[in-house]
Amino acid sequence: MNEWPFSALLLILSSLTFTLTYLMKAVNKHTKIITAATKVFAQKGFFNARISDIAKEAKVADGTIYLYFNNKFDILLSVFEEEIGNIIVQVKKLLAEETDPRKMLEIFATKHLSVMKKNKNLAEVIQIELRQTNKLIKDYRNNKFSEYVNIISDIIKLGQEQNIYRPDILPGIAKRAFFGSLDEISRVWNISLETNYTVEETASQIIKIFLSGMLVQPKPAY
């Protein structure tokens, strides 16, 4: 009776400690492996990356990786889902504070370019490895990638409802064009050694083109 609360406390503490330790360790290892894998995949490409490279980078044993992932391919998928998920959350948060569809597109472009410029490893994984993968998965999996790109078409539809964007623009095509532009630009940033335009300059050019077009004013009929 006297000791019961104490031992209960101990029990709770102990279980709590255990749980925390377990989770922390698990999360840390998991995260460490994901981070390491992102880096290694980006540097060597998926097929040239060795499990032992990832293990070394993450400072775990080769075998440990198989305690957290089923196989090499599974690592790639996890890298992607996790990383693009983060970006989606960030972008949506930024967009929630803006109502002008013109500004919203600019926010998307700026965010995309700055993330890709800052995190070249991630950028390379998304641009190259993801595509490899998509090809295998095709439409079988309704992936995060679609969710990401659909943010663009949602903005365009919103702008059309507000009579800001032309109704004859097909959002399904325009979203591809817009994303493709950003993707190609960040792809080139990643492979070229030269210093480049800033994120802001580039986003501004892209917005200029997509909102107003390349023709001089006043517009000739075309």
Place this chain on the structure above:
Amino acid sequence: MNEWPFSALLLILSSLTFTLTYLMKAVNKHTKIITAATKVFAQKGFFNARISDIAKEAKVADGTIYLYFNNKFDILLSVFEEEIGNIIVQVKKLLAEETDPRKMLEIFATKHLSVMKKNKNLAEVIQIELRQTNKLIKDYRNNKFSEYVNIISDIIKLGQEQNIYRPDILPGIAKRAFFGSLDEISRVWNISLETNYTVEETASQIIKIFLSGMLVQPKPAY
């Protein structure tokens, strides 16, 4: 004296036959292997493609491939150089007959999309494998790919000289945006099973966006 012309004829015929046979065989094998490799790479990806797959597809022995190519990677490069070279020639020929920079962009878009739609194997090799590869080669090799994309910026510069395109558009960025749009669209065509917009519809949308922008008329200041 009597027989000389005849034997000379024979000699010519024989040497001709020899040359033709030799060349035909060589060209055929080389071409057959390239064609087979394009198909196999597109279906399985570079790293999953087996030399034996290519050999089987080309109906030659595994070893034969090494009489024409140094190694697997060399095959990939050859596939690319050869195929994109063809496209460049075709596009340049089409463009030579047009002087309006607006029409020229449309021609480029239409040609690119139709080639990529028609030849899905090639499209996949270019879109995915080439990028894999570019990453390894980086700027070490001044490749055909640059030549291809620079066609776009040349058109834009031409248009700027003629005061048709806005001078504040940076051709180096715009070319990436334009190519990226086309590339992303044809990439999606390739992985999705649904029937899509036609080449003409799509090219028209792209041109609409890049020439006049997505904003409604009259343009609000932005």
Place this chain on the structure above:
DNA sequence: ATTAAATGAATGAATGGCCATTCAGTGCCC
């Protein structure tokens, strides 16, 4: 004209290296 080397293209089975995955073992914590 016929036969006998010689050339070299083509073959495909064998080699050898690489590496994803496994699993028997270690040590830690309860």
Place this chain on the structure above:
DNA sequence: GGGCACTGAATGGCCATTCATTCATTTAAT
């Protein structure tokens, strides 16, 4: 002392590349 995360050496399969051999064609010799 047993359960657990973790380890890393060993395994086994795969596949690019090689090379001894076959086959077809040309050249040379008689």
